[in-house]
Amino acid sequence: MKPLAMGLGLTALVGAAYLPAANAQNDGEYVSREEYEKLKRDFERMKAMLEQMEKRLASQPETGASQEEVATVRKELKQVKKEAAEAKKQAKAAMPGIRKFLLTGYGFAGFSSSDLNDSSFNVGFNPIFLWKLNDQIFFEGEAEFELEDGETNVSLEFAQLSYLFNDYLTFGAGKFLNPTNYFIERLHPAWINKLPDQPLSISDANRIQAKAVLGAQVRGGIPLRIIGLERGRLGYAVYVANGPEMNDDGSLDFKNYGGFNSSKTVGGRIGFVPLPGFEVGYSFEVGRARDPYSSSKLDFTTHVIDANYVHIYRAIRGRIDLRAQWAWRNMDNSTGLGFDNEVSGGYGQIAYRPSLAQLKWIMDLEGVFRFDRQNQPNRSSFYDENRYTIGMNYYFNPTTLFKFAYEFDDRQGAKDNDTLLFQIATGF
Template sequence: MTHSRKLFSAVSLIVFVAALAALPTDSAWPQEPTNKQLLERIETLESELRNLRDLLLTNMKTAEQAREKAAVAEVKAIEATKAAHELEKQTAYPSIPDTIWHLAGYASAGAEFRTKANEWDFGGVQFNPGFHFQYKDLIIFEAELEMEIEADGETEFELEYSQFDILLHDYATLVVGKYLSPIGQFKERLHPSWINKFSNAPAGFGHDGAQPDSEVGVQLRGGIPIGERSTLTYVLALGNGPRMGHEGNAEFEGFGGDDNKNKAFGGRIAFLPMPYLEIGGSFWKGKLDGIEGPGELLPTSAYAKVWGVDGAFTRNAFDVRFEYLKNTRGPINSFDEDHGEVEMLEKLSLEAWYAQIAYRLPQFGNASFTEKLEPVFRYGEFRVKGSHHLEEQAHKRYNIGLNYWLAPSAVARVGLEIRRFFEEEIQNETLVQLQVAYGF
């Protein structure tokens, strides 16, 4: 053995002996628990476990109750939301009954100065109440009365129209009753005083003119969309037809009976390539009987025909229109008041047309009232061939006027009308017209 090995062995022996000396004695080791102690511990643990289980069950029950309450609250919240929505709907959009009605119409009054007579009168007092009654989107009944004060103080009272409109579907309506003539535009759509740009009708478009007034019968009418922007409109009408007037002309004034077995038939078709441009064509044909009276001749029958074209451009501030109508009645034997007996009347031809432009002025600077101003101009002609009485009324007419729009459907207007008669012996005439009109 080397010296270092002996030294290492000695040190190791010393460390081993010291470590043995540091070990605890028997009394220093933990004592084993007794059975009693173990049972106590188990009982304690079981008790704690029971408590935990009870606590867990209680918590689970509480959670279930909370869930149930939450579900009930959710249902109540949904119901409350629905009720609030319904209340809002009812408040914002009131419920509409099945039967609804509306009192509409228009009225006007004015004054006119005539150069021929060198006098002026208040007049043109007119009241046209209109009644509209509707049941769902199924049927609407509409009627308009016309009440007008005549120069002699009498009040003229007339049923302008009275019709049932049965809404067959989106593109067809069946009309039954007395209706305004669908021939041309003016009578059916433009004649109300608040819509008309002047205080009277164009030459030849009023009483005893070329345009039929009304008819009693049926119509099938509607509008059919063609593409996104275009529409085709149509009116097909059947009615009792015209009767002989005292001036030898065919009167189209909504007679409640027919004087012969032939019904009048016609209508109007229009195309709107764009919503603001309309071009239409009309046709109407009916048979009429001559008026009986003394004399050697017996009354005969003849056909009355009306055809025409019309157009309208209504965009932005412009309102431009034209309308042409030709009304003819064939040769007929009928009572002639001038001769006091039945006479052979030659063919009668009435021709009327007009062109009209209206422009709504813009605002100039701060002068906002200029927006309410609308200068208007109209030129028209009424030509007659075949009736001396009516030929006296044939003339060309210039109208220039200014409308002041108090409201969209209320207007005060002033106009100048110049009438140039085709008969040389008839003196020309100039009129100054004032009118207030209101549509409601």
């Protein structure tokens, strides 16, 4: 490197010194005093640079490297620089930026055949869009595509913008899943729900609670360590949302997205997680429903209790999954109905998966039993109903499963509607 550097320096120096003179000769004129002084200054400067370069080279240790070795090293260095630039380019292309996005969701296809309805296939697709704008701002939205009456219906399941104030409090606004309805908020997606359909009290025509509400909420999780306990967590959620309207038959229409009832519903849930895999919760909702028979509003109060327990027991070589939820709603009497409009209902479910079995195909099986109960107002057009569902699932992978279920229906004062159900569902 030393001879080469010296050569370059000398060439530069000679070139710099010689070129203006050559230009002057080409012009056929002598240089002026000013030009001479400038050339002299340039020369002195280049001379000083050359001396500096020589000193620097002299201070470097002799490597004894040959010209070939120097050439090889330079070639390798060039290659490394090229690869580094390419890697940087690829890394930049893969970087998500500050705003991080995730497309997730689920889809399902199924078949049902019942005593009272024509058998039919069904399908659904629910993409979920998640954006993390920064550490405090988060947006989540879910669309639902379903085939109904020969058409594709699209609905907005939820769309919520959240702001994380601190470790314990998050504010959210928009349309969000009802936080007082544990099944809907945590368990309803087809790849999570262990049966092809939802419990009566959740999806019945005279359901007790809303699945989603339009409003605002605050929520969060608080570690019980702050009150001196060794472990555990307290989860909470409080919301205010548009109030419902009562239908002519006494059921509530919760889809108040246009403001037909200016009264707001207030609800909340406290979930106590004392142990891993175990949660028990209490929820309430209070509000005023618009009465279609008068100009007055009807006060209603809903209470919900839920319990959830999941644990792997080595003794039975598998996982037990227990769920229960019970809700009851009291409501002011409407002069137009002629009956006390009180409803209650819920479900209990147990599932067992031999996840510690030796054979893989047995590990991927899961048996499920669910009991549903719905109590309707006396003398209303609805009927009390018990439903017993047995099911068997097979998991192709953790988020894809095939479900088979049979429902034994028991309606009081109406014809039973036993149903056979199949479904394949996947979460992506």
